[in-house]
Amino acid sequence: MEIKKMAMAGTLESSDIQIMLSAGTNGYEFELESDVAKQFGDQIKATITSVLQAYAIDNAKISVVDKGALDLVIKARAVTAVQRALEIVDTPNWEVL
Amino acid sequence: MFTKGQAVSLTDILTNKEVRSFRQAQLQAQYPDKIICAVKLNIPGEIKTNTAIKNVFVDGWNNILQTLDALDYHIEQVAQYLALPTGPEGFIVVDGQLAAVKKVMITLETTLPLGRIFDIDVMTQVNTTQLSRQALGLPPRQCLVCNQDAKICAKAQTHSYQEVLAAIDRLYQAHFKAPRWNQVNAVNFAQKGLLYEVSLNPKPGLVDPASTGAHQDMDVFTFIDSTLALQTYFNEAYIAGFNFVGDDLTALFNQLRQSGIKAEHAMFAATKGVNTHKGAIFSLGILLGATGYCYQHNLTTFAHLQATIKLMLVTLLATDFEDLATKQTLTAGEQQFLKYQVTGIRGEAATGYPTIFALALPKLRATTGTLTQRLLDTLMYIAGHTRDSNLIKRAGDINILAEMQTWSEQYFALGGSKADAGISFLHHLDTEFKQRNLSLGGSADLLILTIYTGLLEATI
DSSP states (O other): OBOOSOEEEOOSSTTOEEEEEEOOSSSEEEEEEETTHHHHHHHHHHHHHHHHHHTTOOBEEEEEEESSOOHHHHHHHHHHHHHHHTTSSOOOOGGGO | OOSSSOBOOHHHHHHHHHHHHHHHHHHHHHSTTSEEEEEEEOOOSSBOOOHHHHHHHHHHHHHHHHHHHHTTOEEEEEEEEOSOTTOOEEEEEEESOHHHHHHHHHHHHHHSTTGGGEEEEEEOSSOOSOOOTGGGTOOOOBOTTTOSBHHHHHHHTOSOHHHHHHHHHHHHHHHHSOGGGSHHHHHHHHHHHHHHHHHOOSOSSSOBTTBOTTOSSOOHHHHHHHHHHTHHHHHHHHHHHHHOOSSOTHHHHHHHHHHHHHHHHHHHHHHTSOOSSHHHHHHHHHHHHHHHHHHHTTOOSHHHHHHHHHHHTTTHHHHHHTTGGGOSSOOHHHHHHHHHOOOHHHHHHHTTOHIIIIIIHHHHHHOOSSHHHHHHHHHHHHHHHSOOHHHHHHHTSTTHHHHHHHHHHHHHHTTGGGSHHHHHHHHHHHHHHHHHTOOOHHHHHHHHHHHHHHHHTTOO
8 A cells, every 4th residue: 555645643742753654665764763762763663664564555754753652652653644644534633623 | 649530541642742732833833932831741641630630730830930930031821721631731931042941941840849740841933843951961851760761761661650650659748748747757846846845944843954953863965865765766656657557546556555665665775764755755656656647648637636646545544544453563644543533644645635736736826936935835834734743743742733723824924934024933933843842744745745746737
């Protein structure tokens, strides 16, 4: 499956992660920024990769700013980003919430 | 602090973060040249709000606003969201320099009583990524449990959820649960009670730094030695109450009595066999145990303290006085019970120390002047209104009480501690007490307990 549009999920708050997905042509191309990249960079990428694979996405550019998110948060944000990118869900309009 | 409340899901929390981020962006657009501070709490677990948590937030929020005001920052706008299921939060829009405001907030995160669970993000329109501690050359936030880099501990989940909650709960209790009732303060107040009492002068018949009164075997140093020897016991007594589990509080008293016996040995060892504080050991042990118990159960009022003491001592009079007729050696209190049916300090304790809470402490609150003046008036008031078993014992005659009452009235008629005549009268009484070998040991004990309770409620 291919990414239809650029999509984002998450915030830049501590304990959160912001994941931006856009169309790619060359497998998964990661760009990762994290205070704990040294210790947990590979683990963060692996978690996001498993979500992309679950949605059968073959190519994507993934830009990640991690603020120390836990694994379950990374997973949830990745799922939301994918669903928004694939237009499975509408990007929420916070103005009306 | 965290057991009551509505649980929220991860989705709720993550959605809330995105909503907050959106509100932030709106404020940034509205105030492009101002600083936006996003204030929220880091509460682990699925319960993010309840009354206690809101109290913590409002307390810190008010502190932040006061601090900004004191530093002459102009506050453009505030927006508080106190009732969110995901926890209280709010925004403060400030006119100032980004780095300077961030430093103020970092200081608050470090110095507020519960600052360590506050998370204050600081940002501007031009600098949408929040300024980090590292960017300012400051150390990262410390973990609540182990003081290492908090991000590493959080990410690696080094500590169990229970450990983190317990750490926050300790901070909460230290700040919000009547801090004067905590162990360090309560033990300190007990020792102050003993030291203030012995330092007070002139006292009729009692030991003070200027006179040994009607006592030949002790002086002020004996009392200092004794006070220091009792520190371990005071801590034990407080902890016994704090850690007590069960419904039968008489078990707590029995535990205190065992500690009390050891404390008497420690006292006699320190004073080379002189009884300085036997009465105080009994009563301060009870009060400290009850204070620890009440603090632990968040019942930090005198009504609860008295009720706890009564429950601890519900069987005291029956058990202590039942076998007196056949007992070999009797204490002064026991002898007087047989002779005059005066229940003494036991009766006083078993009824929750009404002499302190209904008589002496109200008197202390009403006194004015220097601490010496206030405590002298309180002592003379106690002596004139109670049955001092030490005085009865030394006089060998219960009619001494009527005489003591007259002396007390005379003292206050002369103007009490603030009048030269009142102080002269105390010196005169001291001489008379020495001649007749009288003392006011019971009243002195009650003064010690009154000082303790007065310190607990910050009357002195």
